[in-house]
Amino acid sequence: MASERMADQQADQPGDDQSEPRATGRPGPRVPEARSPEPRLPEPRLPEPRPLDAIDRDILQILHADGRASIRSVAERVHVSRANAYARINRLIDDGVIRGFGARINHERAGQGASAYITLKIVQNSWRTVRDQLRALPGASHIALVSGDFDVLLLVHTPDNRALRELVLTRLQSIPEVLSTRTLLVFEEDALESSASTESVAEPER
Numbered sequence: 482m483a484s485e486r487m488a489d490q491q492a493d494q495p496g497d498d499q500s501e502p503r504a505t506g507r508p509g510p511r512v513p514e515a516r517s518p519e520p521r522l523p524e525p526r527l528p529e530p531r532p533l534d535a536i537d538r539d540i541l542q543i544l545h546a547d548g549r550a551s552i553r554s555v556a557e558r559v560h561v562s563r564a565n566a567y568a569r570i571n572r573l574i575d576d577g578v579i580r581g582f583g584a585r586i587n588h589e590r591a592g593q594g595a596s597a598y599i600t601l602k603i604v605q606n607s608w609r610t611v612r613d614q615l616r617a618l619p620g621a622s623h624i625a626l627v628s629g630d631f632d633v634l635l636l637v638h639t640p641d642n643r644a645l646r647e648l649v650l651t652r653l654q655s656i657p658e659v660l661s662t663r664t665l666l667v668f669e670e671d672a673l674e675s676s677a678s679t680e681s682v683a684e685p686e687r
Contacts, residue, residue, distance in 0.1 A: 528576060540559055540573070541573070593639060594640060596636070598635070602661045614656050622637060624636075
């Protein structure tokens with residue numbers, strides 16, 4: 482009986498269970514380590530968009546055609562007080578309708594003589610990760626998630642074709658989530674002006 486109890490106790494010792502794997506001297510299949518998701522900063526939440534009236538749309542057309550237009554000029558052209566125009570523009574900014582003010586650049590005269598649209602196919606559900614890396618690319622001008630035969634459309638401006646080749650072959654194709662790319666050289670481009678002109682808004686009454 483004592484020997485049976487000792488046998489039972491030995492059978493209960495850890496490591497003696499026949500179901501546990503044993504070292505055989507040969508490497509087993511490599512099991513990939515589980516990767517914990519990278520922490521992400523929450524996307525800034527904008528307020529619910531408020532409806533725009535005719536004055537708001539006129540203000541947007543004026544500022545799209547000339548981002549340096551003064552509050553006084555805008556107010557006069559849409560027939561509201563300067564305080565009203567100032568409040569409306571700030572509301573459009575706070576609501577995310579106006580995302581910023583910038584200059585339209587002649588990229589060739591600015592030393593960026595090579596331009597290209599680049600299409601990318603990316604890993605499913607990796608848009609945010611890819612977008613953040615594309616934003617950091619030198620010369621990236623426009624990024625869009627699209628439908629169709631590819632997933633992302635990227636517009637870049639570089640000093641020359643050598644820099645463009647380096648960007649595509651070294652920077653873009655080193656992004657793990659990018660499966661393939663296709664480069665479309667731009668021979669000529671023209672940034673379209675707003676359909677509004679200085680004559681499209683009624684002059685203030687005298």
